[in-house]
Amino acid sequence: MDFSGLNVAALLPELLVSGGGLLVMALHAAFRGRQDRQLVWVSLASVVAALAFCLNPLTVEPGYFGSALSDPMAFAGRITVLAALVLLLPGGVAYARSRNLPQAEYLSLSLFAATGMMALASAGDLIVLFLAVEVLSISLYCLAGLMGERESSRQAALTYFLAGSFASGFLLFGMALLSGSAGTLDIAALGTGLARVSGTGTQWVALGGVVLMIAGLLFKVGAVPFHSWVAEVYSGSPTVVTAFMSTAAKAAAFAGFGRVLLALGSVSEAWVPLVGICAGATMILGNFTALVQGNFKRMLAFSSVAHAGYLLLGLMAVGAAGESLEAVIFYLLPYVLANAALFLVAAKVSQAGSGNYKLDDYKGLARRNPWLAGLLALLLLGLAGMPPLAGFMGKFMVFSAAVRAGHTGLAVLGILTSVVAVFTYLRPVVYAWFHEPEESGALNLDGGLAFVVWVAGAGLLLLGLWPRLWLDLCAGIGV
Amino acid sequence: MDIKTLLELMFGLLTVASAIWVAFTPKLLHAGFSLLFTFFGVAGLYVMLGADFLAAVQVLVYIGGILVLLLFGILLTTAMPTAELTVGGTRRGQGLALGMLLLGLLLLAVFRAGWPLSMNALPETTASDIGKGFMTTWLLPFEVASILLLGAMLGALHLARRAGEDQ
Numbered sequence: 001m002d003f004s005g006l007n008v009a010a011l012l013p014e015l016l017v018s019g020g021g022l023l024v025m026a027l028h029a030a031f032r033g034r035q036d037r038q039l040v041w042v043s044l045a046s047v048v049a050a051l052a053f054c055l056n057p058l059t060v061e062p063g064y065f066g067s068a069l070s071d072p073m074a075f076a077g078r079i080t081v082l083a084a085l086v087l088l089l090p091g092g093v094a095y096a097r098s099r100n101l102p103q104a105e106y107l108s109l110s111l112f113a114a115t116g117m118m119a120l121a122s123a124g125d126l127i128v129l130f131l132a133v134e135v136l137s138i139s140l141y142c143l144a145g146l147m148g149e150r151e152s153s154r155q156a157a158l159t160y161f162l163a164g165s166f167a168s169g170f171l172l173f174g175m176a177l178l179s180g181s182a183g184t185l186d187i188a189a190l191g192t193g194l195a196r197v198s199g200t201g202t203q204w205v206a207l208g209g210v211v212l213m214i215a216g217l218l219f220k221v222g223a224v225p226f227h228s229w230v231a232e233v234y235s236g237s238p239t240v241v242t243a244f245m246s247t248a249a250k251a252a253a254f255a256g257f258g259r260v261l262l263a264l265g266s267v268s269e270a271w272v273p274l275v276g277i278c279a280g281a282t283m284i285l286g287n288f289t290a291l292v293q294g295n296f297k298r299m300l301a302f303s304s305v306a307h308a309g310y311l312l313l314g315l316m317a318v319g320a321a322g323e324s325l326e327a328v329i330f331y332l333l334p335y336v337l338a339n340a341a342l343f344l345v346a347a348k349v350s351q352a353g354s355g356n357y358k359l360d361d362y363k364g365l366a367r368r369n370p371w372l373a374g375l376l377a378l379l380l381l382g383l384a385g386m387p388p389l390a391g392f393m394g395k396f397m398v399f400s401a402a403v404r405a406g407h408t409g410l411a412v413l414g415i416l417t418s419v420v421a422v423f424t425y426l427r428p429v430v431y432a433w434f435h436e437p438e439e440s441g442a443l444n445l446d447g448g449l450a451f452v453v454w455v456a457g458a459g460l461l462l463l464g465l466w467p468r469l470w471l472d473l474c475a476g477i478g479v
Numbered sequence: 480m481d482i483k484t485l486l487e488l489m490f491g492l493l494t495v496a497s498a499i500w501v502a503f504t505p506k507l508l509h510a511g512f513s514l515l516f517t518f519f520g521v522a523g524l525y526v527m528l529g530a531d532f533l534a535a536v537q538v539l540v541y542i543g544g545i546l547v548l549l550l551f552g553i554l555l556t557t558a559m560p561t562a563e564l565t566v567g568g569t570r571r572g573q574g575l576a577l578g579m580l581l582l583g584l585l586l587l588a589v590f591r592a593g594w595p596l597s598m599n600a601l602p603e604t605t606a607s608d609i610g611k612g613f614m615t616t617w618l619l620p621f622e623v624a625s626i627l628l629l630g631a632m633l634g635a636l637h638l639a640r641r642a643g644e645d646q
Contacts, residue, residue: 006618018626022629025633063619065616065617067617067620102637105633105637109633109634112629113630115626128620128623132623135623135627142633142634142635142637142638145634146637146638181592200595201591201592201594204592205589207588208584
C-alpha cells in the first residue's frame with residue numbers, strides 16, 4: 001500500500017489538541033481528581049503548541065489522502081478556534097471551580113469540540129465534514145448540560161440537542177444526494193462532478209441535495225428561518241459555554257459552509273437566491289430583535305444571529321467568479337475575539353449586579369471601573385463595525401465583495417441594518433458612561449478576565465489598523 | 480414479475496409501513512418495536528442492492544445495538560413503557576408544511592432523475608474494499624469517529640452520574 005499521501009504532520013494542530021484532551025482525562029484519573037487545578041495548564045499548553053504548529057511549513061501539504069486541507073480557510077479557522085480556546089478556557093475553569101462543577105470534563109470536552117471545529121475548517125471531503133460537525137456538536141451538547149446547575153441549562157442542552165440532531169439529519173441527507181449525483185465525496189471535486197450531470201435528470205437529485213445540505217448548514221449557524229433555537233440555547237447555557245458556541249463553533253461552521261459553497265460555485269444559480277433571502281432575513285430579524293432586548297446575554301445572542309447574516313452575505317459573494325473567501329476569513333477573527341470577551345465581561349458584570357444579565361447592571365460602570373467601561377465600549381463598537389476597529393474592515397470587505405458579486409441590494413440592506421446595530425451596541429455604552437450607578441463600589445477584574453479583555457481589545461484595534469497583516473499571513477501559509 | 484423485484488417490493492413496503500407506524504402510534508413502546516421492522520426492511524434493501532457489509536452492519540448495530548438499547552431505555556424507565564405520546568399537537572400545521580415541502584423536493588428528484596446505471600459489474604463482496612478504504616483513503620474519518628465516540632461517552636457518563644447520586 002502507498003502511504004505517501006498520509007502526511008500526518010498536516011493534522012498536527014488537531015492531533016495536539018485532541019491529545020491534550022486525552023491527557024487531561026488520563027491525568028484526572030491518575031491523580032483521582034486531586035490535581036485538577038493544574039489541568040488547565042496542560043490544556044493551554046496543548047493549545048499553544050497547536051498554535052505554533054499551525055505556522056509549521058509541514059502543515060502546508062494536504063494530509064490524510066486529501067481529507068485534511070491546508071488552505072487559507074483551514075489556517076484561519078484553526079487559528080480562530082485556538083484563539084477562542086486561549087481566551088475562554090481559563091474563564092471556564094474558574095467558573096467550574098467556583099460552582100463545584102467538573103473541571104476535567106469541561107477541559108476534555110472543550111478540547112474535543114475544538115478538534116472537531118478545526119477538522120471542520122480543514123475538511124477536504126464530505127465524510128470528514130459531517131463527522132467534524134458531529135464531534136463539535138455532541139461535545140457542545142454535553143458541555144451545555146454538564147456545566148449547568150440550573151433547570152434552564154438542562155433545557156438549553158436538550159433544545160440544542162434536538163435542534164442539532166434535526167439539522168444533522170438534513171445535512172447528511174443532502175450530502176448523500178449531492179455526493180451520489182456528483183459521483184464524488186471530495187468537496188473540491190463536487191463542482192466538476194455536478195457540471196458533468198447538468199442538463200440530465202440527475203441534476204434534480206443534485207438540486208435536492210444542495211437545498212437540504214444548505215438547510216442543514218443554515219440550521220447549524222443559526223440563520224433565519226432556522227434560528228429559533230439560538231435565543232433559548234444561548235441564554236440558557238452557562239455563559240462560558242455560550243461564548244464557545246457563538247464564537248469558535250460558529251467560525252468553524254462558517255469555514256466548512258464556505259468551503260462547500262465555494263465548491264458549488266459552478267451551480268450558484270441553484271443556491272444564491274435561497275441563501276440571499278436567508279441572509280437578508282437574518283440581518284433584519286437579528287438586528288431588530290437584538291435592539292429591543294433588555295437582557296445583555298440575549299442581546300448578544302441575537303447579535304450573533306445578525307452577524308451570521310453578514311457572513312452569509314460574504315459567502316454568497318463566493319459564488320461569483322473570482323471572489324475568494326478572504327472577506328469571510330477576515331470577518332471571523334475580530335467577531336470571535338470581541339464576542340468571547342463580551343460574554344465573559346457579561347458574566348462578571350451580571351455576577352456583581354442583578355445576577356440575570358440585565359442591561360441595567362451596566363449603569364454607571366464607568367464610575368466603578370473606567371478601564372472596563374472603556375474596553376466594553378471598544379469591544380461593542382468593534383462588533384458594531386466602527387472604524388478604525390476590525391469590525392469595520394470586516395463589514396467593509398463583506399459588503400464590497402457582495403457589491404462586486406452583483407448583490408448590491410443586499411449590501412445596502414446590510415449597511416442599513418448595521419446602523420440599527422450601532423444603536424443596539426451603544427445602549428450598554430451609554431448606560432456605562434452617562435448613567436448614575438445603582439450600586440457603588442469598584443468592580444475589579446481578576447487577572448484572567450483582564451487579560452482576555454485587553455487581548456481582545458488590542459486584537460480588534462490591530463486588525464482594524466493593519467488588516468493586511470492577518471490576511472497576508474493566511475494567504476502566505478495556505479498555498 | 481421475477482422474485483428479485485418481488486422481494487424488493489416486499490422490503491420496501493415493510494420499511495415504509497413500519498416507519499409510518501413509528502411516526503403515528505401514540506404508544507412509545509409500540510414505536511420502538513415497530514422500528515425493528517423498519518431497520519430490518521432497510522437491511523433487506525441493502526442486500527438487494529449488493530451492499531452485503533452494510534446490511535450486516537445494519538442488522539448488528541441498529542437492530543442488535545441501538546434498538547435493543549432504546550427498548551431497554553424505555554422498559555427500564557418507570558412510567559415510560561405506558562407513556563402516551565402526543566402525536567400532532569399545536570405545531571401540526573408547521574410540521575405538515577415542512578414535510579410536504581420535503582416530500583415535494585424528494586419526489587421531484589426521484590422522478591426527474593434518470594438514474595443512470597453503472598456499467599461496472601457489482602463487486603462480489605464489499606467488506607474487503609471497505610476495510611482497505613478505512614486504512615488508506617478514509618483513515619481520517621475513522622480517527623475522527625473515535626474522538627466523536629469518546630466525547631459522547633464522556634459527556635453521557637457525566638450527565639447520567641449527575642442525575643443520580645453525586646460521584
